[in-house]
Amino acid sequence: MVRIPVSTAPRPYDVIAGNGLLACAGEHLRKLFPERKHVFLITVRQVLRPWGKALKTSLNAADFRPVFLEVPDGEPNKKIAGVERLAEKLLRAGADRNAIMIAFGGGMVGDLAGLTASLYMRGVELVHVPTTVLAQVDSSIGGKTAVNLREAKNILGTFYQPAAVFSDIDTLSTLSERQFRSGLYEALKAGMIGSPALFRCFMEQKDLILARDAETLGFVIVESIRVKARIVVVDERESGMRRVLNLGHTIGHALEAQTRYRELLHGEAVAFGIIAAVRLAGVLGKLDSGVAETMTAAILSLGPLPQVRARSQNVLERLRYDKKTLDGAIHFVIPTGIGKVEVVRDVPKTALIDAIEHLRGLSQPPRQVQSA
Numbered sequence: 001m002v003r004i005p006v007s008t009a010p011r012p013y014d015v016i017a018g019n020g021l022l023a024c025a026g027e028h029l030r031k032l033f034p035e036r037k038h039v040f041l042i043t044v045r046q047v048l049r050p051w052g053k054a055l056k057t058s059l060n061a062a063d064f065r066p067v068f069l070e071v072p073d074g075e076p077n078k079k080i081a082g083v084e085r086l087a088e089k090l091l092r093a094g095a096d097r098n099a100i101m102i103a104f105g106g107g108m109v110g111d112l113a114g115l116t117a118s119l120y121m122r123g124v125e126l127v128h129v130p131t132t133v134l135a136q137v138d139s140s141i142g143g144k145t146a147v148n149l150r151e152a153k154n155i156l157g158t159f160y161q162p163a164a165v166f167s168d169i170d171t172l173s174t175l176s177e178r179q180f181r182s183g184l185y186e187a188l189k190a191g192m193i194g195s196p197a198l199f200r201c202f203m204e205q206k207d208l209i210l211a212r213d214a215e216t217l218g219f220v221i222v223e224s225i226r227v228k229a230r231i232v233v234v235d236e237r238e239s240g241m242r243r244v245l246n247l248g249h250t251i252g253h254a255l256e257a258q259t260r261y262r263e264l265l266h267g268e269a270v271a272f273g274i275i276a277a278v279r280l281a282g283v284l285g286k287l288d289s290g291v292a293e294t295m296t297a298a299i300l301s302l303g304p305l306p307q308v309r310a311r312s313q314n315v316l317e318r319l320r321y322d323k324k325t326l327d328g329a330i331h332f333v334i335p336t337g338i339g340k341v342e343v344v345r346d347v348p349k350t351a352l353i354d355a356i357e358h359l360r361g362l363s364q365p366p367r368q369v370q371s372a
């Protein structure tokens, strides 16, 4: 079991990661909250069924009273109406200001429950128990919460730090192939922006990672958490350094919104976004062509990606809704080497169109992609 401190200024907390963690989550939570009783677990059926009992047992053993509140699954449900519905459920279930909310699921649950926790009675305690690769390596750390608008992703949100994050790597065993791989793209991103050792692991141990070998997967998860924890501590509110975490997310988010959050998983969209950023970096003369090829190959080697059906012009138009667009100028994070990135602006439109067109050529027909 590994404890990784996230020393954000307003509220430091620990990420505890390891195998079999659900069984001792109650005990860890009790140490943080010696007096509290009521715990509201926000989750989805796919998580509740295989893992709910283990968590409930451990919370009961630590003398908590857990109540499970199910929310509808899927990215299209990450919207403001979902926050309202969840808040009503909490109220009916008796949640008061002393309630502890546990986001028990993937990034969708984490974002929805996180935003609700920050608003409910002006803020109640929040703990993340992430159960997807993506949520363990990325979304549960750093305190960002959000829901989507039809037009664009993650537009309504808050910064709200949790009291703790408990990442049980065992829970990843029930993820579908496609969801598992989707999360790996974010881990690979962590390697590309801040850990050459992690990137190397993807190059050299890809088969072990894909086979979910405990030791290799443990390294990937923990190393990714360390990269993210290091970055969010320096820049809690994403004014500078933290923007590097958005590698692949500018075009990625535009692709997601353009396909109405239904065709691409978040990590897959990010994978495409990174490939586009690598291409842009090459065109701008900021990345050696050999390194660019290695990066693109590392992404494509993880398996087939779905087809990009969005039109380049439409994707381009979406970019102006991006939160990284400031005063009308789109900012792009581009890799300049393994473990190094740079933020650039004023990228020529022709280069952007070229990068997006390139993605359309790369992707595979949908039948070759296993369903989620």
Ligand SMILES: NC(=O)c1ccc[n+]([C@@H]2O[C@H](COP(=O)([O-])OP(=O)(O)OC[C@H]3O[C@@H](n4cnc5c(N)ncnc54)[C@H](O)[C@@H]3O)[C@@H](O)[C@H]2O)c1
Pocket (backbone or CB within 6 Å): 044, 046, 047, 073, 074, 075, 078, 105, 106, 107, 108, 109, 111, 131, 132, 133, 134, 135, 138, 139, 140, 141, 142, 143, 144, 145, 146, 153, 154, 171, 172, 173, 174, 175, 176, 179, 182, 183, 266, 267
């Ligand atoms: N807040 C942040 O900083 C941040 C960062 C990155 C991504 N995100 C957000 O995270 C979301 C994506 O997260 P995600 O990829 O985890 O998707 P998700 O939460 O939609 O989960 C994917 C699917 O996996 C299922 N699932 C979850 N855990 C499971 C398990 N252990 N076994 C079997 N099935 C399981 C879920 O029910 C769901 O159907 C997006 O909304 C994205 O915007 C937020």
Ligand SMILES: [Zn+2]
Pocket (backbone or CB within 6 Å): 138, 186, 249, 266, 270
């Ligand atoms: Zn992401």
